[in-house]
Amino acid sequence: MAVKIVAGNWKMNLNRGEAQALVSEITGMLSDEVTHPVKVILFPANIYIGAIVQLTSSDHRIAIGAQNCSNKESGAFTGEVSAAMLKSIGCHYVLIGHSERRAYFGETNTLLSEKIDLAIKHLLHPVYCIGELLEDRNNKKHFDVIQNQLTEGIFHLDATAFEKCIIAYEPVWAIGTGLTASAEQAQEMHAYIRQLIEKKYGGIIAENTTILYGGSCNDQNAKELFGLKDVDGGLIGGASLKSRSFVNIIKSLP
Numbered sequence: 001m002a003v004k005i006v007a008g009n010w011k012m013n014l015n016r017g018e019a020q021a022l023v024s025e026i027t028g029m030l031s032d033e034v035t036h037p038v039k040v041i042l043f044p045a046n047i048y049i050g051a052i053v054q055l056t057s058s059d060h061r062i063a064i065g066a067q068n069c070s071n072k073e074s075g076a077f078t079g080e081v082s083a084a085m086l087k088s089i090g091c092h093y094v095l096i097g098h099s100e101r102r103a104y105f106g107e108t109n110t111l112l113s114e115k116i117d118l119a120i121k122h123l124l125h126p127v128y129c130i131g132e133l134l135e136d137r138n139n140k141k142h143f144d145v146i147q148n149q150l151t152e153g154i155f156h157l158d159a160t161a162f163e164k165c166i167i168a169y170e171p172v173w174a175i176g177t178g179l180t181a182s183a184e185q186a187q188e189m190h191a192y193i194r195q196l197i198e199k200k201y202g203g204i205i206a207e208n209t210t211i212l213y214g215g216s217c218n219d220q221n222a223k224e225l226f227g228l229k230d231v232d233g234g235l236i237g238g239a240s241l242k243s244r245s246f247v248n249i250i251k252s253l254p
Protein backbone atom coordinates (compact mmCIF):
# COMPACT_ATOMS: atom_id res chain seq x y z
CA MET A 1 0.00 0.00 0.00
CA ALA A 2 1.22 3.47 -0.85
CA VAL A 3 1.54 5.96 2.02
CA LYS A 4 -1.23 8.59 1.87
CA ILE A 5 0.03 12.16 2.05
CA VAL A 6 -1.30 15.72 2.00
CA ALA A 7 1.35 18.25 1.03
CA GLY A 8 1.16 22.04 0.97
CA ASN A 9 3.18 23.93 -1.63
CA TRP A 10 3.26 27.51 -0.42
CA LYS A 11 5.08 28.73 -3.54
CA MET A 12 6.40 32.33 -3.19
CA ASN A 13 3.84 33.40 -0.59
CA LEU A 14 3.76 34.55 3.06
CA ASN A 15 6.17 36.72 5.03
CA ARG A 16 7.92 35.30 8.09
CA GLY A 17 5.18 36.18 10.58
CA GLU A 18 2.44 34.83 8.31
CA ALA A 19 4.37 31.61 7.72
CA GLN A 20 4.89 31.08 11.46
CA ALA A 21 1.24 31.85 12.22
CA LEU A 22 0.05 29.41 9.57
CA VAL A 23 2.27 26.65 10.94
CA SER A 24 1.10 27.13 14.50
CA GLU A 25 -2.55 27.14 13.40
CA ILE A 26 -2.01 23.92 11.42
CA THR A 27 -0.20 22.15 14.28
CA GLY A 28 -2.87 23.31 16.74
CA MET A 29 -5.77 22.13 14.60
CA LEU A 30 -4.05 18.84 13.85
CA SER A 31 -3.50 18.05 17.50
CA ASP A 32 -7.07 19.08 18.42
CA GLU A 33 -8.94 17.50 15.51
CA VAL A 34 -6.93 14.69 13.94
CA THR A 35 -6.23 11.69 16.12
CA HIS A 36 -5.42 9.10 13.46
CA PRO A 37 -1.95 8.91 11.88
CA VAL A 38 -1.66 11.17 8.83
CA LYS A 39 1.35 12.29 6.87
CA VAL A 40 1.70 15.97 6.05
CA ILE A 41 4.51 17.71 4.19
CA LEU A 42 4.89 21.50 4.10
CA PHE A 43 6.90 23.17 1.34
CA PRO A 44 7.66 26.74 2.52
CA ALA A 45 10.12 29.14 0.89
CA ASN A 46 13.72 28.09 1.60
CA ILE A 47 14.42 30.96 4.00
CA TYR A 48 11.77 29.72 6.44
CA ILE A 49 12.64 26.03 6.36
CA GLY A 50 14.98 26.07 9.38
CA ALA A 51 12.46 27.92 11.58
CA ILE A 52 9.55 25.74 10.47
CA VAL A 53 11.49 22.55 11.11
CA GLN A 54 11.86 23.81 14.71
CA LEU A 55 8.19 24.83 15.01
CA THR A 56 6.95 21.42 13.85
CA SER A 57 9.52 19.25 15.63
CA SER A 58 7.05 18.00 18.24
CA ASP A 59 4.56 16.70 15.65
CA HIS A 60 6.01 13.68 13.88
CA ARG A 61 3.16 13.72 11.38
CA ILE A 62 4.60 16.84 9.74
CA ALA A 63 7.73 16.85 7.58
CA ILE A 64 9.28 19.78 5.74
CA GLY A 65 10.39 20.01 2.14
CA ALA A 66 11.88 22.54 -0.26
CA GLN A 67 10.28 23.71 -3.49
CA ASN A 68 13.42 23.25 -5.57
CA CYS A 69 17.13 22.43 -5.37
CA SER A 70 20.14 22.99 -7.58
CA ASN A 71 21.30 20.50 -10.19
CA LYS A 72 24.85 21.20 -9.04
CA GLU A 73 26.60 19.67 -6.05
CA SER A 74 28.25 22.90 -4.80
CA GLY A 75 30.45 25.77 -5.97
CA ALA A 76 30.19 29.05 -7.86
CA PHE A 77 26.46 29.06 -8.63
CA THR A 78 25.29 32.34 -7.10
CA GLY A 79 21.78 32.24 -5.69
CA GLU A 80 21.41 28.47 -5.86
CA VAL A 81 20.63 26.16 -2.92
CA SER A 82 21.99 22.61 -2.96
CA ALA A 83 20.40 19.37 -1.88
CA ALA A 84 23.13 18.96 0.75
CA MET A 85 22.33 22.38 2.26
CA LEU A 86 18.64 21.54 2.47
CA LYS A 87 19.37 18.23 4.13
CA SER A 88 21.61 19.97 6.67
CA ILE A 89 18.75 22.19 7.92
CA GLY A 90 16.30 19.36 8.55
CA CYS A 91 14.55 19.24 5.21
CA HIS A 92 13.42 15.75 4.13
CA TYR A 93 11.64 16.27 0.82
CA VAL A 94 12.14 18.36 -2.30
CA LEU A 95 9.78 19.21 -5.14
CA ILE A 96 11.44 18.53 -8.47
CA GLY A 97 9.99 19.68 -11.78
CA HIS A 98 6.98 21.66 -10.65
CA SER A 99 5.28 22.97 -13.79
CA GLU A 100 6.10 26.55 -12.76
CA ARG A 101 9.82 25.62 -12.73
CA ARG A 102 9.43 23.92 -16.10
CA ALA A 103 7.51 26.86 -17.61
CA TYR A 104 9.20 29.94 -16.11
CA PHE A 105 12.72 28.66 -15.54
CA GLY A 106 13.09 26.41 -18.58
CA GLU A 107 13.73 23.26 -16.56
CA THR A 108 13.95 20.23 -18.84
CA ASN A 109 13.49 16.57 -18.00
CA THR A 110 17.25 16.06 -18.35
CA LEU A 111 18.06 18.87 -15.90
CA LEU A 112 15.42 17.53 -13.51
CA SER A 113 16.97 14.06 -13.64
CA GLU A 114 20.22 15.63 -12.39
CA LYS A 115 18.37 17.29 -9.50
CA ILE A 116 16.73 13.99 -8.62
CA ASP A 117 20.13 12.27 -8.52
CA LEU A 118 21.53 14.89 -6.14
CA ALA A 119 18.43 14.81 -3.94
CA ILE A 120 18.72 11.03 -3.61
CA LYS A 121 22.48 11.26 -2.99
CA HIS A 122 21.84 13.63 -0.08
CA LEU A 123 18.98 11.54 1.35
CA LEU A 124 16.13 13.84 0.38
CA HIS A 125 12.93 12.31 -1.00
CA PRO A 126 12.20 13.81 -4.41
CA VAL A 127 8.57 14.66 -5.14
CA TYR A 128 8.70 14.56 -8.93
CA CYS A 129 5.97 16.70 -10.51
CA ILE A 130 4.56 15.83 -13.91
CA GLY A 131 1.58 17.09 -15.86
CA GLU A 132 0.35 18.00 -19.31
CA LEU A 133 -0.71 21.34 -20.78
CA LEU A 134 -4.31 21.86 -21.87
CA GLU A 135 -3.08 21.87 -25.46
CA ASP A 136 -1.54 18.40 -24.96
CA ARG A 137 -4.82 17.07 -23.62
CA ASN A 138 -6.85 18.67 -26.41
CA ASN A 139 -4.49 17.07 -28.93
CA LYS A 140 -4.77 13.71 -27.12
CA LYS A 141 -1.06 13.82 -26.33
CA HIS A 142 -1.44 13.82 -22.52
CA PHE A 143 -0.41 10.19 -22.03
CA ASP A 144 2.66 10.67 -24.25
CA VAL A 145 3.72 13.78 -22.31
CA ILE A 146 3.44 11.98 -18.98
CA GLN A 147 5.30 8.94 -20.27
CA ASN A 148 8.07 11.18 -21.58
CA GLN A 149 8.38 13.14 -18.32
CA LEU A 150 8.72 9.89 -16.40
CA THR A 151 11.07 8.21 -18.85
CA GLU A 152 13.45 11.14 -19.23
CA GLY A 153 13.19 12.57 -15.72
CA ILE A 154 13.08 9.68 -13.26
CA PHE A 155 13.07 6.22 -14.83
CA HIS A 156 16.88 6.25 -15.01
CA LEU A 157 16.88 5.48 -11.26
CA ASP A 158 17.41 1.95 -10.03
CA ALA A 159 14.61 0.38 -8.00
CA THR A 160 16.14 1.21 -4.61
CA ALA A 161 16.43 4.89 -5.49
CA PHE A 162 12.99 5.03 -7.13
CA GLU A 163 11.39 3.72 -3.95
CA LYS A 164 12.51 6.93 -2.19
CA CYS A 165 10.45 9.06 -4.59
CA ILE A 166 6.92 10.38 -4.68
CA ILE A 167 5.14 11.26 -7.92
CA ALA A 168 2.80 14.27 -8.11
CA TYR A 169 0.46 14.43 -11.10
CA GLU A 170 -0.49 18.06 -11.62
CA PRO A 171 -2.25 18.81 -14.90
CA VAL A 172 -0.98 22.30 -15.74
CA TRP A 173 -4.43 23.48 -16.84
CA ALA A 174 -5.76 22.74 -13.34
CA ILE A 175 -3.10 24.63 -11.37
CA GLY A 176 -4.40 27.83 -9.82
CA THR A 177 -7.29 27.96 -12.27
CA GLY A 178 -10.15 26.54 -10.21
CA LEU A 179 -10.48 23.83 -12.89
CA THR A 180 -9.93 20.52 -11.14
CA ALA A 181 -9.43 17.33 -13.12
CA SER A 182 -12.62 15.29 -12.96
CA ALA A 183 -12.54 12.12 -10.89
CA GLU A 184 -12.45 10.12 -14.15
CA GLN A 185 -9.56 12.15 -15.57
CA ALA A 186 -7.55 11.92 -12.35
CA GLN A 187 -8.11 8.19 -11.84
CA GLU A 188 -7.36 7.43 -15.50
CA MET A 189 -4.02 9.26 -15.42
CA HIS A 190 -2.99 7.96 -11.99
CA ALA A 191 -3.72 4.39 -13.11
CA TYR A 192 -1.66 5.00 -16.25
CA ILE A 193 1.27 6.35 -14.19
CA ARG A 194 1.11 3.33 -11.89
CA GLN A 195 1.03 1.03 -14.91
CA LEU A 196 4.20 2.66 -16.29
CA ILE A 197 5.90 2.27 -12.91
CA GLU A 198 4.86 -1.38 -12.82
CA LYS A 199 6.30 -1.98 -16.29
CA LYS A 200 9.59 -0.43 -15.24
CA TYR A 201 9.98 -1.52 -11.59
CA GLY A 202 7.42 -4.30 -11.04
CA GLY A 203 4.09 -4.64 -9.27
CA ILE A 204 5.19 -4.29 -5.66
CA ILE A 205 7.03 -1.01 -6.17
CA ALA A 206 4.15 0.29 -8.32
CA GLU A 207 1.65 -0.50 -5.60
CA ASN A 208 3.80 1.15 -2.93
CA THR A 209 4.54 4.36 -4.84
CA THR A 210 2.66 7.39 -3.54
CA ILE A 211 1.06 9.26 -6.45
CA LEU A 212 -0.38 12.64 -5.40
CA TYR A 213 -2.90 14.72 -7.32
CA GLY A 214 -2.44 18.49 -7.58
CA GLY A 215 -4.38 21.25 -9.30
CA SER A 216 -7.18 23.28 -7.67
CA CYS A 217 -7.63 20.63 -5.00
CA ASN A 218 -9.63 22.12 -2.11
CA ASP A 219 -11.73 21.10 0.88
CA GLN A 220 -14.78 20.69 -1.36
CA ASN A 221 -13.30 18.21 -3.83
CA ALA A 222 -10.54 16.50 -1.82
CA LYS A 223 -12.71 13.71 -0.45
CA GLU A 224 -13.80 12.55 -3.89
CA LEU A 225 -10.28 12.78 -5.34
CA PHE A 226 -8.61 11.05 -2.37
CA GLY A 227 -11.21 8.28 -2.54
CA LEU A 228 -10.04 7.26 -6.01
CA LYS A 229 -8.20 3.95 -6.24
CA ASP A 230 -4.91 5.32 -7.55
CA VAL A 231 -4.88 8.76 -5.88
CA ASP A 232 -2.80 8.65 -2.69
CA GLY A 233 -3.41 12.20 -1.51
CA GLY A 234 -2.76 15.70 -2.77
CA LEU A 235 -0.22 18.43 -3.45
CA ILE A 236 -2.09 21.58 -2.55
CA GLY A 237 -1.27 25.12 -3.64
CA GLY A 238 -3.73 27.94 -2.88
CA ALA A 239 -5.83 26.00 -0.36
CA SER A 240 -2.71 25.19 1.70
CA LEU A 241 -2.26 28.86 2.60
CA LYS A 242 -5.33 28.87 4.87
CA SER A 243 -5.13 26.65 7.94
CA ARG A 244 -8.84 25.80 7.96
CA SER A 245 -9.02 24.61 4.37
CA PHE A 246 -5.66 22.80 4.58
CA VAL A 247 -6.60 20.88 7.72
CA ASN A 248 -10.01 20.06 6.22
CA ILE A 249 -8.16 18.62 3.21
CA ILE A 250 -5.95 16.55 5.53
CA LYS A 251 -9.12 15.27 7.20
CA SER A 252 -10.38 14.14 3.76
CA LEU A 253 -7.71 11.43 3.57
CA PRO A 254 -9.42 8.04 3.76
Ligand code: 13P
Pocket: 009, 098, 170, 174, 175, 176, 177, 178, 214, 215, 216, 217, 235, 236, 237, 238, 239
Ligand atom coordinates in the same frame (compact mmCIF):
# COMPACT_ATOMS: atom_id res chain seq x y z
P1 13P B 1 -3.32 25.04 -6.72
O1 13P B 1 -3.78 24.08 -5.65
O2 13P B 1 -3.28 26.46 -6.28
O3 13P B 1 -4.04 24.82 -8.01
O4 13P B 1 -1.78 24.67 -7.01
C1 13P B 1 -1.42 23.34 -7.17
C2 13P B 1 0.06 23.26 -7.17
O5 13P B 1 0.72 23.78 -8.06
C3 13P B 1 0.71 22.55 -6.07
O6 13P B 1 2.04 22.30 -6.35
